[in-house]
Amino acid sequence: MQITRQADYAIRAVRYLTRLGMDKRAATSTVAQEMKIPPSFLAKIISQLSIAGLLHTSRGARGGVSLARDPKEISLLDVVEAIDGPILLNECVGDLENCPFKEDCLVHPIWVEVQGTLARRLSETRFDTLTNGKG
Numbered sequence: 145m146q147i148t149r150q151a152d153y154a155i156r157a158v159r160y161l162t163r164l165g166m167d168k169r170a171a172t173s174t175v176a177q178e179m180k181i182p183p184s185f186l187a188k189i190i191s192q193l194s195i196a197g198l199l200h201t202s203r204g205a206r207g208g209v210s211l212a213r214d215p216k217e218i219s220l221l222d223v224v225e226a227i228d229g230p231i232l233l234n235e236c237v238g239d240l241e242n243c244p245f246k247e248d249c250l251v252h253p254i255w256v257e258v259q260g261t262l263a264r265r266l267s268e269t270r271f272d273t274l275t276n277g278k279g
Contacts, residue, residue: 147224147228148227148228149185150185150188150189150227150228151223151224151227151228153179153181153185153186153189154189154192154193154223154224154226154227155220155223155224156179156180156181157175157179157181157186157189157190157193157209158193158198158199158211158218158223158271159179159271159274159275160175160178160179161175161199161209161210161211162211162215162218162271162272162274162275163275164210166210166211166214166215167210168210169202169206169207169208169209169210170208170209170210171207171208171209172186172187172190172208172209175209189227190209192226192227193223193226193227194209194212195226196222196225196226197212197213198211198212198213198218198222198223198226199211199212200212214272215270215271215272215275216270216271216272217270218270218271219266219267219268219269219270219271220266220267220269220271220274221263221266221267221269222267224266231259231262231263231266232259233255233258233259233262234255236249236252236255237252237255237256237259240252
């Protein structure tokens with residue numbers, strides 16, 4: 145499993161805005177330049193994060209993008225799922241009916257456990273703890 149490039153860019157954008165603070169806005173061009181995100185990707189990412197309730201956007205001369213929630217309330221899982229949808233290591237974890245072996249599969253419990261561990265770790269990691277550094 146690999147987090148998509150879009151999810152990585154979204155994490156970078158939210159980290160940048162977290163460092164600015166709750167009451168600050170940034171131009172999307174500034175976020176793109178500072179976090180080395182292609183502007184064309186960033187526009188779609190900002191839209192998805194806004195729909196998910198993680199960012200506010202405003203147009204005009206004083207427009208820009210800002211956090212919609214306190215960084216203590218935004219997890220890595222929130223951002224990844226806003227972009228990529230629910231984390232799913234294997235189709236059978238979401239719907240066991242997709243597996244021809246169903247309850248007899250010896251690997252299914254491992255997939256469920258690993259996915260749960262990953263989701264839990266991502267949900268426990270909040271952006272207020274990810275503010276150090278540039279990347």
